[in-house]
Amino acid sequence: MFVVLAAALGYLVGNEVQANTQFDRAHRSLDITRARIDGVDGQLATVRSQLTDLQGQVTQDSATLAADTTKLNGAKVALANSQANNSRQSTVISNLHTCLGGVEEALNALSVGDQSHAVAALDAVAASCESAVASDA
């Protein structure tokens, strides 16, 4: 009976020691894990804060880009209009030069009594003169 009791008691004590050892090990692991959780929590908070800042910048930059794009498109339209106007004016200038050259040639021809040459000179530039006047109207 004593032997049985000693064996039982020994078993119980050993079992308890083993349980306590496991407990100690789990407790240390729990402490380490909790410390890691704290570290990751800190990192996560930092990254989330940075992300929030970035998202704010993205919102602001998107608005800036939209406004600048609108401004650029407006400038492009204005430039296209200005270039079109300049092209039209270049044509007018070219026609006026042609017209003026013909009229001056007619004057010079008249100065030597060459009326047929004068008429031919005016006829040659009639289209340019009409275009210049029409474009300028």
Next chain:
Amino acid sequence: MRDRWWRRASVAAMCVAVLAVLTTAVATDLQAHARNRSEHTELTAARSRLAKQRTDLAITTYVKAVTTNHRNGLQASVASTLGQIASTQSSLSGAAVLGYLQSVDIGTLHTCLGGVQQSLQQIGAGDDNAAAQAISAVAGACSTIEGGTGDGLVYPFDFPDPDVITVGSAYYGYATNSVAGNIQIITSTDLTHWTAVGDALPSLPTWATPDETWAPTVMQIGATFVLYYAVRVAGPGGGGAECISVATATQPQGPFADSSTGPVECQPNLGGSIDPSLFTDATGTPYLVWKSNGGGGTSAIWSQQLDAAGTAFAPATTPTQLLVPDQSWEGGVIEAPDMVMVGGRYLLFYSGNSWKTADYAVGVATCVGPVGPCTKLPGPILASDAGMKGPGGESVFVDASGVLWIAFDAWAPDAVGYPNSRSLYLRKLSVSGAVPVVAPGG
């Protein structure tokens, strides 16, 4: 009995004690296991939370990276857009400036064209004076179109073979016939702005061919202004000889009157005489220099003394040949002589080569006296440049402040040859030693 009871009691007590010990051990063991399970449960939960937090951190870090890239892309786009805006606005500014300048050009062209057209209409209506006024009114605008006065251009219309004289503080320019009349006349007070006066020679003698008068020269001799000019003698089919005639007026703007019954000089055996130019020597004696066309030979420059009134050759004088073409740049032709005295030296300016081309140029010779002999300086002193082509028909004069000038006609660079216009140019002239130097344009 008592021992027996005692023994039984001891056994019972022992059993109770053993039972108590066992119970306590079991309880302690169960408690230890319970703590152990609880700790493991917490550990498992903590590890799970750690894993979740790590996953969240990884995801958040990834989102941050993506957002950072997105932000960087946006900022690059903003920078690029700002650059494009700056570039576009710069182009827009340039286009606006160009547009403004074009508007000015168009306005100037309209002004010039309007005046020229009005002049043409007035000619059609037979009112040459109104035509001249219309041309004068737009001379500034037309000069601007021709490139302004940077190359010495002062009158942008057809004004060939110019002769400029100084009368007090005013200047008068005369030129070959045009729509403004037989002899064009323009006037200025600053040598920059010129106004058409009209026709210096409204009527031609009956022996002259209309629209065939050119190369005038005017000089004040006493109270009279004497005009020599080239003219074609009327003939069958309008093909008479080219000669020189003379007219006079009491004021520089005319009207000059030619009451002659025939030309002063013709040299028919030399192909005719043209391009007269008046000159007085150091004693005030007048001379006429001119060109003979050459006929079957070559052209030549001649000189002969005039009488005191300057309206006829001096008695007992004959023409003296001064120059013939003998330099390569002259192309076999010399004409439009103009003799002046500068610093005690006689300088004979002349034009060489074909007047219709950009090869036309001005040369000069030094002369011992008004009837020679003369020695040419090598090469032309005035030739085509970037601003004008084919200068010639020159006339040298001194302005009211004593500055020496050369007046000449020239083609616009992109309009050489008839029926384009030969416009009037003025440039300052200096003499270095015996060599005249024409100031560059501008």
